[in-house]
Amino acid sequence: MKESLIAEFRSIVGKENVLTSSEALKAYSYDGTTNWIREPDVVVFPTTASQVSAVLKIANKEKIPVTPRGGGTNVSGGSVPWLGGVALVMTKMNKIVRIDKENLTATVEPGVVLQDLTLRIAKDRLFFPPDPQSFLGATLGGIISENGGGPACVKYGVTKQYILGIEVVLPTGEIVNLGGRTLKNVVGYDLLHIFISAEGTLGVITKAELKLLPIPPVKKTIMAVYDDVAAAGESVYRVLENGVIPDKIELLDNWVINRIEEMMPIGLPKDADAVLLFECDGISEAVAKESEQIAETTKKYGAREVRIAKDDEDAAKYWMARKAGFAAVYGKAKTVFAEDVTVPRGKIPDLINKCKELAKKYDVEIIVLGHAGDGNLHPAILTDINNKDHYDRSVKAMHEIIEGAVELGGVLSGEHGIGLEKQKFFDKVTDPVVVNMMKGIKSLLDPNNIMNPGKIWD
Amino acid sequence: MKDLSELKKVEQYADQCMKCGFCSFFCPVYQEERIETGVARGKNYLAKLIIKGEQEFTPEMGEILGKCLLCKRCVANCPSKTQIDRVVVAARAQMVKEKGLGFIKGFVFRRAMANRKAMGRYARLMQTFQWLLPKTEGKVRHLPDFIKSLGGRNFPALARTFLREQVKTVYPAVGPRKMTVAFFMGCATDFVYPELGLSLISFLTRRGVEVRVPKEQNCCGAAILFSGDFATARFLADENVKALKDVDYVVTACGTCSSTLKDYKKYLAGNEDEEKRYGELESRVKDATEFIIDVLKVKPEELTLKKEFEGKTATWHDPCHLIRYQNIKEQPRAILKGLKGLTYAEMPNADLCCGMGGSFSVYHYDITKKIAAKKMEGIKATGADIVVTACPGCMINLLDNVLLNKMPQKVYHLLELVE
Numbered sequence A: 001m002k003e004s005l006i007a008e009f010r011s012i013v014g015k016e017n018v019l020t021s022s023e024a025l026k027a028y029s030y031d032g033t034t035n036w037i038r039e040p041d042v043v044v045f046p047t048t049a050s051q052v053s054a055v056l057k058i059a060n061k062e063k064i065p066v067t068p069r070g071g072g073t074n075v076s077g078g079s080v081p082w083l084g085g086v087a088l089v090m091t092k093m094n095k096i097v098r099i100d101k102e103n104l105t106a107t108v109e110p111g112v113v114l115q116d117l118t119l120r121i122a123k124d125r126l127f128f129p130p131d132p133q134s135f136l137g138a139t140l141g142g143i144i145s146e147n148g149g150g151p152a153c154v155k156y157g158v159t160k161q162y163i164l165g166i167e168v169v170l171p172t173g174e175i176v177n178l179g180g181r182t183l184k185n186v187v188g189y190d191l192l193h194i195f196i197s198a199e200g201t202l203g204v205i206t207k208a209e210l211k212l213l214p215i216p217p218v219k220k221t222i223m224a225v226y227d228d229v230a231a232a233g234e235s236v237y238r239v240l241e242n243g244v245i246p247d248k249i250e251l252l253d254n255w256v257i258n259r260i261e262e263m264m265p266i267g268l269p270k271d272a273d274a275v276l277l278f279e280c281d282g283i284s285e286a287v288a289k290e291s292e293q294i295a296e297t298t299k300k301y302g303a304r305e306v307r308i309a310k311d312d313e314d315a316a317k318y319w320m321a322r323k324a325g326f327a328a329v330y331g332k333a334k335t336v337f338a339e340d341v342t343v344p345r346g347k348i349p350d351l352i353n354k355c356k357e358l359a360k361k362y363d364v365e366i367i368v369l370g371h372a373g374d375g376n377l378h379p380a381i382l383t384d385i386n387n388k389d390h391y392d393r394s395v396k397a398m399h400e401i402i403e404g405a406v407e408l409g410g411v412l413s414g415e416h417g418i419g420l421e422k423q424k425f426f427d428k429v430t431d432p433v434v435v436n437m438m439k440g441i442k443s444l445l446d447p448n449n450i451m452n453p454g455k456i457w458d
Numbered sequence B: 001m002k003d004l005s006e007l008k009k010v011e012q013y014a015d016q017c018m019k020c021g022f023c024s025f026f027c028p029v030y031q032e033e034r035i036e037t038g039v040a041r042g043k044n045y046l047a048k049l050i051i052k053g054e055q056e057f058t059p060e061m062g063e064i065l066g067k068c069l070l071c072k073r074c075v076a077n078c079p080s081k082t083q084i085d086r087v088v089v090a091a092r093a094q095m096v097k098e099k100g101l102g103f104i105k106g107f108v109f110r111r112a113m114a115n116r117k118a119m120g121r122y123a124r125l126m127q128t129f130q131w132l133l134p135k136t137e138g139k140v141r142h143l144p145d146f147i148k149s150l151g152g153r154n155f156p157a158l159a160r161t162f163l164r165e166q167v168k169t170v171y172p173a174v175g176p177r178k179m180t181v182a183f184f185m186g187c188a189t190d191f192v193y194p195e196l197g198l199s200l201i202s203f204l205t206r207r208g209v210e211v212r213v214p215k216e217q218n219c220c221g222a223a224i225l226f227s228g229d230f231a232t233a234r235f236l237a238d239e240n241v242k243a244l245k246d247v248d249y250v251v252t253a254c255g256t257c258s259s260t261l262k263d264y265k266k267y268l269a270g271n272e273d274e275e276k277r278y279g280e281l282e283s284r285v286k287d288a289t290e291f292i293i294d295v296l297k298v299k300p301e302e303l304t305l306k307k308e309f310e311g312k313t314a315t316w317h318d319p320c321h322l323i324r325y326q327n328i329k330e331q332p333r334a335i336l337k338g339l340k341g342l343t344y345a346e347m348p349n350a351d352l353c354c355g356m357g358g359s360f361s362v363y364h365y366d367i368t369k370k371i372a373a374k375k376m377e378g379i380k381a382t383g384a385d386i387v388v389t390a391c392p393g394c395m396i397n398l399l400d401n402v403l404l405n406k407m408p409q410k411v412y413h414l415l416e417l418v419e
């Protein structure tokens, strides 16, 4: 990159907010994935929307790629600067601008880390329902751009349901406000939602208006134990069908249970084929009633044992275990394909059976650990990129999982986005007319293709 | 072939990182700068590139490796338990091997500290000129230099007489002897807080412990070891192993010293003989806090609070070298909660590093102050009158920042509270 451009960036954001050392470029070459690595030519930390605008105007004129980056925790290659250029790092725009207790909203800058927001608004007994499990590192800009969601989406839904408005800088430099601060808003096309899950390819989010909810006073955790993982899958929709909507339903399979028990023995049933963890929240009478009903329904549909957590501490143990599950998967293999396929809830048992079949067919380990409550199962294949034969079989198995999920009426990605990781499937599973609509929107907003180029489609 | 032996030893730890980025939430340095090279994930990634031959020990790399408090907050909260502290220390050691000692700035005392006499002389010099300096409060004065290097901060006065000039070699147990321990002084206790050493000795002898103070003991070598100068650190380790023989336990009032003495094996052992000798020492080292509760089994309620602390509220600061290096968390709290006449108030961020990080604060005093400011918020929130800890290193930094923030709290070592 031309030295004169770097000098211009320096004059916009200040000297300390432009990094060019080879070490810094390397440190911004990766994200939460293992395989996608590319260095930017320069790292720029804006601190205001007008700085972002000034940087984008130059980039647009010079046709330099710009890749926005939040916490760099996404697992699809989304914030890797694939074609070099500017890594636009939003971590220094991390102010919580306002908390409006009357309207239950918060205004935040994009670099606010979710956990910082959670801790701050908890003081006002409020919470932001989308709960991606990367909350310690993920920023709201990244979460909006990936439309993140976590366990609690069974009851509360995902990020897009909690974004009232955003301020966004277009690739051509205009600063626009979309949406607003009201719950209802039908003024023309809903452009706001195009930016949610756009993976940083349409513009840079510089502010967001979030919808919050009051923290429910009581929570209860229930664990149901199964001898057959597919039966666990069935229980998920049986519980919902019976009129109870827990805020979370998570599934751990036998492999994960055993790894957790090795790491931190908390008394999970090691011989079980799977366990489901439910959490209900709300006012105490409702929660008590719902827990009973979950116990009843799960027993009726194949749970061999149901445990209700004694107290918050006991409950925390189960959720710690769920969290450790992720580390367990990653800690056990050189390369992990963490799939993000999502199927309609009624098809969970079919997807699980499909995974079992494929594990046999290709002789690979396929682990199921995921947000069962929303059909987002995260089947993971453990392999090693250096073991060619095993790796090739794993790739085949992964392809078939995705095809299988789509056949079942599901989608390729529930929450991680396409980025680089899922590109090879994107065209296959997306209607060409739809792809063309997306490309049309992209070229309208970003005529020079500078925003996070190389992502979503080839 | 490039020598990568030190890094190779820790490659397995570096490989554990799955790049989740969770450490960013806990790393005090990242929290201030919000730059990836400052966080465990970034340092670890760059260290791995060095192993692969894709990154050199450039001055910038030296900076990055230097900007780590070794506070282990990242390790304690890492889902895959990546031991970034070991990776950073090994990378520093590799760098020292390749580039020589001069390359890493920030270790002013390396030479002086390895030679206890020289260190003493240097400190003595400082003391001699102390009267020239403006007196700020009580025992605190501004020293230029220990001076410049410490950034013109508030620094406790050096003792008139160092501890080792006052101690005898053996203090017999009062009453029947239960056991014999060696008292390990540590530099800060020796030069700055000699009374602390004397009160520990008296505390122990009154409880049936014979205390020996081997004259040949040296600096624990923390600053040297963590700077990556393993050769000098090994020299100190060997000296201390020799000096601290033939006792049941080795006890110290400094959290950093106890943790360093326990970690010689982990960081420095290069052969079986060293593994054996360092491991043997490790098994006998006890921090004073754990020694009192776990070995002597003193009941906290039976301890007597010094008069001057009657009716006061105390809060506890967890030194990194106690809570995360040695897993000592409950023992000091038990003592504080048990002391009659004292009220205990837990601060919200008790386990947050104070920002000192040994020589880190010499070169990054601005960051140190910002980290400490967060600590100060925690202290203020408790409404405590006194801040108690058990590491003289933390004491020095807490004291400086309490003054900088114009707070009324005084800083004490836990042992200073008890008769």
Ligand SMILES: Cc1cc2nc3c(=O)[nH]c(=O)nc-3n(C[C@H](O)[C@H](O)[C@H](O)COP(=O)(O)OP(=O)(O)OC[C@H]3O[C@@H](n4cnc5c(N)ncnc54)[C@H](O)[C@@H]3O)c2cc1C
Pocket (backbone or CB within 6 Å): A031, A032, A067, A068, A069, A070, A071, A072, A073, A074, A075, A078, A079, A090, A110, A131, A132, A133, A134, A137, A138, A139, A140, A141, A142, A143, A144, A145, A146, A147, A148, A149, A150, A151, A199, A200, A201, A203, A204, A205, A206, A326, A415, A416, A452, B019, B020, B021
């Ligand atoms: C251990 C682990 C667990 C996870 N669990 C979940 C989970 O439960 N649910 C879930 O949904 N995800 C999960 N993720 C994925 C990841 O955390 C999310 O995708 C998260 O939303 C990314 O946020 P980030 O700040 O790290 O963004 P980054 O990774 O930095 O960026 C993500 C994308 O957003 C774009 N972007 C970032 N900031 C902006 C901005 N201000 N304006 C425009 N574009 C921007 C980037 O260009 C990139 O395409 C997990 C990841 C890990 C490592």
Ligand code: SF4
Pocket (backbone or CB within 6 Å): B016, B017, B018, B019, B020, B021, B022, B023, B024, B040, B041, B044, B074, B077, B078, B079, B080, B081, B082, B084
């Ligand atoms: S928390 Fe641990 S695994 Fe995650 S990025 Fe940091 S060092 Fe790596």
Ligand code: SF4
Pocket (backbone or CB within 6 Å): B026, B027, B028, B029, B030, B038, B039, B040, B043, B067, B068, B069, B070, B071, B072, B073, B074, B075, B084, B085
């Ligand atoms: S040891 Fe402390 S300062 Fe160093 S990377 Fe870990 S958290 Fe950050």
